[in-house]
Amino acid sequence: MGDDAIRIEGLKKTYGGGGGQPPKEALRGIDLTVPRGSVFGLLGPNGAGKSTLINILAGLVVKTAGNVEIWGWDQDVNPRQSRASIGVMPQELNLDPFFTPRGALEVQAGLYGVPKSQRRSDEILRMVGLQDKAEAYARTLSGGMRRRLLLAKALVHHPHILVLDEPTAGVDIELRQMLWQNVRRLNEERGMTVILTTHYLEEAEEMCDEIAIIADGALVARDRTTNLLGQIDARTMVIQPEEETGHVPEGVGLEVERRRDGTLAVTYHANKTSPEEVLDAVRAAGIRIADVRTEQADLEDVFLSLTRGAHSPAA
Numbered sequence: 571m572g573d574d575a576i577r578i579e580g581l582k583k584t585y586g587g588g589g590g591q592p593p594k595e596a597l598r599g600i601d602l603t604v605p606r607g608s609v610f611g612l613l614g615p616n617g618a619g620k621s622t623l624i625n626i627l628a629g630l631v632v633k634t635a636g637n638v639e640i641w642g643w644d645q646d647v648n649p650r651q652s653r654a655s656i657g658v659m660p661q662e663l664n665l666d667p668f669f670t671p672r673g674a675l676e677v678q679a680g681l682y683g684v685p686k687s688q689r690r691s692d693e694i695l696r697m698v699g700l701q702d703k704a705e706a707y708a709r710t711l712s713g714g715m716r717r718r719l720l721l722a723k724a725l726v727h728h729p730h731i732l733v734l735d736e737p738t739a740g741v742d743i744e745l746r747q748m749l750w751q752n753v754r755r756l757n758e759e760r761g762m763t764v765i766l767t768t769h770y771l772e773e774a775e776e777m778c779d780e781i782a783i784i785a786d787g788a789l790v791a792r793d794r795t796t797n798l799l800g801q802i803d804a805r806t807m808v809i810q811p812e813e814e815t816g817h818v819p820e821g822v823g824l825e826v827e828r829r830r831d832g833t834l835a836v837t838y839h840a841n842k843t844s845p846e847e848v849l850d851a852v853r854a855a856g857i858r859i860a861d862v863r864t865e866q867a868d869l870e871d872v873f874l875s876l877t878r879g880a881h882s883p884a885a
């Protein structure tokens with residue numbers, strides 16, 4: 571069984587083509603493990619294959635090749651147990667307009683065979699802030715409320731793993747914070763493993779312990795978030811000169827940008843140049859330093875440097 575929430579080996583998916591379209595290789599052989607109890611981010615450009623991967627985990631798309639184990643259950647050998655271990659909040663707001671939130675949760679619980687005595691629809695509705703709308707028709711719910719209902723539906727069978735496909739795309743700040751609060755609580759208090767896809771790098775940086783980056787159907791990186799950030803050795807030192815100066819510091823590997831606010835942004839590579847050497851170069855240019863701060867690389871830089879090499883994905 572091991573300690574992995576998810577174990578994927580050699581996962582491939584080719585969509586059939588048809589209608590004159592050539593077949594599309596959406597996943598080209600992915601190996602990936604997600605540790606139990608983690609918040610795991612799946613990142614990648616549009617069309618990279620993230621939804622395909624998630625839909626395979628959810629049992630909605632049939633893989634072409636490879637092995638998938640969910641909470642220790644092989645998807646092909648124990649499909650019922652593996653499905654019961656995972657709850658998926660999809661990207662599309664596909665809700666039956668004639669169900670009320672409470673009704674939708676009851677039907678979902680029924681589909682997963684949750685006995686009446688173990689259903690906690692009201693508790694889940696409270697958690698996502700929909701208790702006042704428990705009896706409203708889904709068609710009368712706002713976009714944000716529908717999203718919360720989708721999260722609630724993903725939770726009815728008490729899964730070990732919660733998968734969120736772009737949960738905060740296009741939602742307002744208030745809802746985003748509510749969703750993240752819920753996710754944190756589920757992870758910290760109930761030990762739920764959370765896998766999410768997002769286009770918001772700061773979100774992944776803030777929320778995820780570990781990150782996998784997919785580009786064009788292949789895994790290009792997978793590491794702890796802090797390690798991924800550590801891979802980038804470019805640092806920027808922002809110098810505020812005491813008085814305006816036409817001079818710029820010079821040195822091997824230094825790139826200097828003069829910013830509108832009068833500061834000089836000196837980018838250097840931490841592996842080659844020390845901060846002390848940067849400061850020496852500044853002083854050697856006759857610049858007196860009034861203030862100095864540093865800017866770290868963020869995940870966006872990692873993402874760009876890793877996916878730059880990959881061939882451009884089909885839209």
Ligand SMILES: Nc1ncnc2c1ncn2[C@@H]1O[C@H](COP(=O)(O)OP(=O)(O)OP(=O)(O)O)[C@@H](O)[C@H]1O
Pocket residue numbers: 585586587594595596614615616617618619620621622623884885
């Ligand atoms: N049902 C399908 N039939 C044919 N091709 C498909 C199908 N679903 C997805 N694809 C193609 O497979 C590739 C991967 O798509 P997928 O939706 O998994 O990417 P994604 O990373 O989730 O993208 P996004 O961030 O835009 O949701 C894309 O080129 C897409 O056009």
